[in-house]
Amino acid sequence: METLGRKLRALRKQRGLTQLQLASGVSTPSMISQIETDRSTPSQQLLAQLAHRLGVELSYFETEFIEKSDELQCYRSAKEHMEAGKYREAIDLFQSLSWPLAPQFRPDALYMELATCYFQLQDYERAANMYESLIELGCNRSDISIVVRGYYHGALARRKLGQDDVATTYLERAREIIRTHVEFYMPISMKIGLSLARLHLQSSRFAKAKEIYLELLELTHKHSNRVDFATIYHGLACASTYLGEFEDALVYCDRAVDEHENSRNFGNAMRCRINHGLILRLANRYDEAYEYLQELRSQMNPHDDLLRTALHHELAQLCLSLERFDEGIDHTETALASKRLDIRAEIGLRTLRIQLFSRLQDFVNAHAELDRLEGCCKDDPTRLPRGYASMKCDILHQIGAADELIEFCQMQAGQALTTGEQYGREMAPLSFWIFPRQ
Template structure:
């Protein structure tokens, strides 16, 4: 059953934490809002428009059905998933469609921010800047300071990328002043804004100001788990002191940075050993225990800022789950792993190969062929002959299942050629 106009207004009001008095203020009496929500009275178009504005909702929502709105929520989730896997070009048209046909269940400011972020990551800096500035205006008008701080940092980073350092300083200082005036900010974002100010002043050769901001950023992070960022700040401080001619202090901060990175390496080594233990557990058939250990390793890697290792563990879990015939769960971990690997890397190729294996078992041989071919392209570019042998073997089996025997034979020939190169590389044959 479709929701009535009154039910829609009531549901949105409650979701946004407003009372009937809050919604009626400046418009009508609270009792009139009560009657409208009970479907005992129909608002005029002007009143409905005012109610929609107070609920931060396009008036069209009250004239469309719930099913359409849920479809838009689904589209937004897909767009966010594409962004998570760095497929920004594919996400842009979906987000633009949502912007043109908004839904109350999807925040318009979030959609606008996501569009700007997609433009940033696809190198469309002018479009990104225009979009972020529009989001900033909207956030300021609504006193949404959390979004405003995020946008100010992004605008600063965009300006820095374009070497427009005075404008970068303007945005980062504005964010810094908002925080100093009492606007709460997530610790990492706060420290990043301050560190960015240090970086831009260092770039301009204004070392005294750079030192001031680096120290402030370091003080913010002391006692936190952002070890890598602390190490980066110490390194920045050492470069700044070196360029100021204060070599003793430069050496001191270099040593601090070295100690941090050495500690990180020692911590990482401990987690690496634990992860290998989890992998062995999985390879001996103890899947549940293996996944528990490896998920614990991911959390520990996250605490010390080892993002790439998180992706590798997702990849390891996927491989173990494939061996245990848990294809659906393995596929989920493959998708998560891809978020951590850049295009053209061997790690990404391994994930493509595993996804191809899963699609082959599912019976989607076309998807399997495409994925394994992507893996082969990367392996070829790296001259990774051992991995090419495995990939061509898989692809040949898929072609046989498809009845494409000519292509299967070509895969066999390529596999043999890769095997010979692999042996030659290992000095087994001349």
């Protein structure tokens, strides 16, 4: 494919000129080099001066100049549409570029830009496919940075598709590439580790998550900043909690609070303080946890619905353990009134209310909450909590709904025989907000 740069270079060599001689008085050798390798497009004025020095008319370069200018303008227009949030228009322009691409365009950049547009349009399948192309390109070129970026962004797309196992595999491959090239460090390395550790936390692989966080802690001393320290300590506190290492968890949790506050990230600092109370509860230090969380109420930002929900949910959990059932119900009502109630939080709160009403022997209200819980999960029954079936059987028995109980038991038996389906995934505990953000 004849390009403007190749044509200029061939003519310069034919005339026996060096880049320095051609550039003298009109440009620089560096600019001539960029033009000849199609990494830069000259202005029409500069091209006319170069043509004159080479002893040809400007029209000698006209066809290639117009083609290159048109392609470049198309690419620039696509970038402008992308930056303006007009992703569909940007995709159409990117795809209109001639293939194979002209030398001034980098295929890896184009794949990344197309993938970003698809991702923003929530077309995660196409985004994932573009990231696959990016990985293949990087492998063919033996370019580690392209491969690692492809795996990381591909993992984000796979997570959006609900393919967490694939996302985990991608992140592990990216992490292994970086670990086997100790001389090679990328800023994205920290993001890869944090995302992978977060996935392990969500899937209850707490020992693996802790191992990664400890490695990242060492890495931050060399390359990163205080925000990363805060996130890592937050993750270490969560992993240690569910490994039963409560004293370590409390130390990590308090370190996370300090780091978040030093970064003036007061919202995440409060998340970690709520976690401190949760750790005390899981360590069976109920009175200490209750007193600690009650003191936090006065420090809570009244406009932060999410954290208020978290605090009242955790207080309700404590009230169940302390047998303060009526107070626990009050806390769940406050939490359910939140304007930012996540479906996972509502499922947790409905489950907790069933337990509280059952302990009060108020099985009518427990049954009503059971109906609401099932309503939350009607589109995805796997969201139902573990122990749902036995909880429902007990409530139906208590209210004397014998026919409904028999029908439900028959349905459960049928599912077990035909599909082996069970309610409740093997996941981390219900207090979803305790985990650090990625």
